[in-house]
Amino acid sequence: MDFGPYLMLAMLEGAVMAAVLALTASGLSLVFGVMRVVNVAHGEFYMLGAVVAWFVAQHVGGGPAIGFVAALILAPLLVGGLAALADMTILKRIDYDPERTIVATIGLLYVIQQVALMTYGPNAQPVEPPFNQRIALPWLEWGDGGLAIYFPWGLSTTSYKLFVIIAAVAVILAVWLLMSRSKAGLIMRATQLDGEMATAFGIPVERVYAAVFGIGAGLAALAGVLIVPIQQAHYLMGGDALLLSFIVVIIGGLGSLPGTIVAAVLIGMSDGIISVFFSPTLAKIIATLLVALVLVFRPQGLFGARAR
C-alpha cells in the first residue's frame, strides 16, 4: 500500500477515536462549565457505560442489535441517574467547594472502580456490534488511462466505525442545540452565569446541578457504550479516557463546547495518525506536550474566555 491509503486508514481510526473522545470530553466540559466542578470520576462513568452495555447485552435476548440498542438507551440513563444521586448525596453536602470536590470525586473514582472489579471482574469482555460489515474504501491513482479508482488491499473500515462517528456527531449536535436553543439550556446557562440571581428568578439551582452532573456522566456512558464493540469493556478503561478528556478540555478551554470538539478532533486525529506511523506512546507524549504548551502560552485554552 502507498502512503496515501495508509494515511486515510490512520485518519479513519483517528476519527473514531476523536468521536468517542469528543463525547466523553463534552460531558466533562459541560459539568465544569455550568458547575465549576472538576470531576475526576468522569472516566469511571465512561467505564460504567461500557460495563453496563456488556451486562445489558448479556441479559437481553434477541440478537446483538436489540441488546446494543437497549444498552444505548439504558446505560446513559442508569449512569446519569447514579451521577445525579452522587451529586445530591456528596457534592451538594460539601457545597461544591473546589478542593473538596476534587477529593470527593477521587473517592468516587475508586469506589466505582472497585465495585466494578468486584461485580464485573478483572477480565476484558467484548460486546458484539449490532452490524459490522467490512467496507472496502476506494483510492484514486494516476494510471495509464488517467485517473482510475481502485480498492487497495487492506484499506477498509467497518460500518460500525462509521456509525460511531455519525452517532457522536449527532449527539454533540443535540447537546449544542439543547444548550443554545432550549429552555433547559437557558436555565443551565443562567445558573452558570449567576447562581444566586438564577435562584432569585425561580430556578432550582440544586436540581439544575444534579441534572447537569447526570447529563455529563450520561454523555461519558454513551461514549463507553459506543466504544465497547471496538475495544471491549474493562474495569480500568476509565483512566485513559479521563486523561485524554482532561487534555482535550484543557486545550479547548474549560467549559467551551466548540473548543472541546476542536481539541477532540485535533487530539483524536493526531493520536490515530501518529499511532499508525510511529507509536502510540509518541502520540501520548505529543498530546501531553501540547497541553503543556497551551498552559504556558494560552492558559485559558484555545477557545476559553479569559477569567473575568
Add this chain to the structure above:
Amino acid sequence: MLEIDGITAGYGPATVLRALSLRAAPGQITCLMGRNGAGKTTTMKAIMGLLPVTAGTITLDGAPLSGLPAHEVPRRGVGYIPQGRRLFGELTVAQNLTVGLMTRKSGPDTREEVLELFPRLRERLAQRADTLSGGEQQMLATARALCLRPRLLLLDEPTEGLQPSMIEAIRQVILRMRDSGAIVLLVEQRIDAVLAMADHVHVIENGRNLEDLDAAALAADPSRLRAHLGV
C-alpha cells in the same frame, strides 16, 4: 402586605440583621435607609431567601416566605432588582427577559407590556446584556423583575450611577407599580428622592430598627432623616 417580624440573619457566623422588623403596604412606596453596612441589601437577600433567616418570620399577604426554598420565593410574586443589576451578561436581552417570564410562567402579553414600558429594550432584544449601557442595563434588570408580574417589588439602589434622564425613567416605573397596587420596597441613598416618593421610611442601623417615619412626619421635619444618615 409584607411583614417582617423580628428577623435575625447573616452570612455564616457573621450576624448582620438583629431582630429587624418592618412592614410595607400595597399601593405604597416603602423606603429602607441606613448608612453603608447597616444591612439594607442583607434585608433584601433575606426576603428573597438567599440568606438563612435564623429567627423571626417574613410573610407576604399572610403567607410565610421565610422557610421556603429560595427558588420558591420569586414564584410567590417577589421581583428582585439587585444592587449592581446582576444581569445574565452573556445572554441576550430577550433571554434575560425569558428567564424572568419563566419564573411564574408569564405569557407573551406580559412580555409586551414590559417592552412597552422600556421601548429601548425592544430595539436591543438580540444584543448581549453586557454590551448595553449602564442605564439600559438598569432598564433590563427592572424589566426582568417586572416579567414576574410582581406583588412585591424589591429595588436595591436602582438609580445608583445613572444619568438624570434614566433616574426619571426608573422613577416613573416605580410610581406606576405603586399605582397598580404592588408593594414597593426601595433601598435608596438619595434623601431628596426618598422625600419625593416615599410613603413610609424605615431607618436601620447595625441591622436594627432605628426609626420609622411616615410621609407626614418626613414632610414636617426632613432634617431628622439627615441626622440619622449623617449627611
